[in-house]
Amino acid sequence: MDGFLLATPDGVLRASGTRATFDSAAAASTALRSGAAELIVGALPFDPRGRTALTAPEQALHTAGPWRPAALPDLPGVRVVAEIPSAADHVARVTKLVEQLGDPAQPLRKVVAARALRVAAEAPLEPEVIAAHLVTRHPRAAVYAVDLTAAGRPGDTLLGATPETLVSRHGRAVTLRPLAGTLPRLADPAADAEQARDLLTSTKNRDEHAYVIDWIRERLTPxxxxxxxxxxxxLLSTPEVWHLATPIRGVLRDPATTALDLAVLLHPTPAVxxxxTDLALDAIAALExxxxFYGGAVGWCDATGDGDWFVAIRCAExxxxxxxxxxxxxxxxxxxxDPVAELHETTAKLRTFLGGLHCVIPE
Incomplete structure (x- = not known):
C-alpha cells in the first residue's frame, strides 16, 4: 500500500505520495515547526527507540463523517500457520511473570505480555479491502492502514481497528480515553451482562487500570x-471484549505543544x-x-499542532x-x-482483526 488511511466515526483522512520521510518523531516535529511540512501522517513503533514510519505526504484529503465503502469485495481464504509462541508457552511465560511481579523486592509492577499468529492467504490481500471489511465490522473503531516504507520496510503495511485513543489535540483542548482491564464478551446476554459487572468490580482489573491513569496524570499535569x-x-464494549475506560480532558498550558509532542510524551502507556516503563520495555524485549508497530501509535499532526493519535492495537502487519x-x-x-484467563483474553482480542478476515483462531 502506498499511502495512509485513517477512518473514524467522525471523519476519514487519506494521504498519498511522499514529500519527505522521517525515521524519528523529533525530525518530524522539527519539519512541522519549521514549515517544511504542513502535515505528518504515519505510525510510531512500540519501542520509542525504534524507527518511525512518518511521512509528509504530497496529497491529503480529510472528509467528515464515517467511511462507508462503496463495495466490499470478497477476501481470499486465510489460515493460521504459526503461533508465536504456542498457547502453552504463552501460559508458561505469563506464569513466570506473575511469580516475578509477586515479589515485593523488585520494582516491576505490570508487564503487557503479547503473542502473535502468523496467517497465510490463498491469494494476495489488498490493504484497502481489508480496511473496508474492518470498518464494516467495527464502525465505532478507528480503522487504519499505514505504509511502513518510511521505517525501512518497503511494501509492508500496518492494518487494524483500534478502540483506543492515545491522544487528540485540537486547539488547546486535549482528550484521550485509555483502556486497561479486559474480559471477553459472552454469547449469552445474561452471562455477558454479568461479565461486564464482574469487570467493573474486579480488583485485579481496577488496579491494572489505575496504573495507567496514575501514569497519564503524572505525564499530563506539567x-x-x-x-x-x-x-x-x-465500561466500553466491542463485539469481542469488555474494557475499562476513562475519558480524560485537559487544556494545554503552552499552545505550541503539538499533537505529535503529546503522542511522544504519552507513548507507550502502561496499557500496552x-x-x-523502562523496566517493562526491557522485560518485553527479552521475552518477545x-x-x-504492534502497540505503537497511528495518527496525524498538522502545522497548527492539531492531530489525532490512536493506539495501534487490534492489528496486524x-x-x-x-x-x-x-x-x-x-x-x-x-x-x-490468571495465566489461562490471560491467554483467553489475547484470543478474544485477536478476533477483532482476524474475524474480519473470517480466519479461525486456534483455542
Whole structure:
C-alpha cells in the first residue's frame, strides 16, 4: 500500500505520495515547526527507540463523517500457520511473570505480555479491502492502514481497528480515553451482562487500570493547566471484549505543544507496555523481541499542532508479499493475573482483526 488511511466515526483522512520521510518523531516535529511540512501522517513503533514510519505526504484529503465503502469485495481464504509462541508457552511465560511481579523486592509492577499468529492467504490481500471489511465490522473503531516504507520496510503495511485513543489535540483542548482491564464478551446476554459487572468490580482489573491513569496524570499535569479525570472507570464494549475506560480532558498550558509532542510524551502507556516503563520495555524485549508497530501509535499532526493519535492495537502487519500477516494481541499482567484467563483474553482480542478476515483462531 502506498499511502495512509485513517477512518473514524467522525471523519476519514487519506494521504498519498511522499514529500519527505522521517525515521524519528523529533525530525518530524522539527519539519512541522519549521514549515517544511504542513502535515505528518504515519505510525510510531512500540519501542520509542525504534524507527518511525512518518511521512509528509504530497496529497491529503480529510472528509467528515464515517467511511462507508462503496463495495466490499470478497477476501481470499486465510489460515493460521504459526503461533508465536504456542498457547502453552504463552501460559508458561505469563506464569513466570506473575511469580516475578509477586515479589515485593523488585520494582516491576505490570508487564503487557503479547503473542502473535502468523496467517497465510490463498491469494494476495489488498490493504484497502481489508480496511473496508474492518470498518464494516467495527464502525465505532478507528480503522487504519499505514505504509511502513518510511521505517525501512518497503511494501509492508500496518492494518487494524483500534478502540483506543492515545491522544487528540485540537486547539488547546486535549482528550484521550485509555483502556486497561479486559474480559471477553459472552454469547449469552445474561452471562455477558454479568461479565461486564464482574469487570467493573474486579480488583485485579481496577488496579491494572489505575496504573495507567496514575501514569497519564503524572505525564499530563506539567503540560496542562486543567486536567479532568473521573474518579472511576466506565465500561466500553466491542463485539469481542469488555474494557475499562476513562475519558480524560485537559487544556494545554503552552499552545505550541503539538499533537505529535503529546503522542511522544504519552507513548507507550502502561496499557500496552507496563510500569515502570523502562523496566517493562526491557522485560518485553527479552521475552518477545521486537514487536514492530504492534502497540505503537497511528495518527496525524498538522502545522497548527492539531492531530489525532490512536493506539495501534487490534492489528496486524501485512508483509510485502501481500500473502503473509502477523496479528498480535496482549494483556496486562499483574501479580493477581490468571495465566489461562490471560491467554483467553489475547484470543478474544485477536478476533477483532482476524474475524474480519473470517480466519479461525486456534483455542
Amino acid at each position: 503540560v496542562c493547566t486543567e486536567l479532568s479525570i473521573p474518579d472511576a472507570p466506565e 507496555c507496563g510500569t515502570p 523481541g521486537d514487536r514492530g 501485512l508483509a510485502a508479499d501481500a500473502r503473509t500477516l502477523r496479528a498480535s494481541a496482549g494483556g496486562g499482567i499483574v501479580s493477581a493475573s
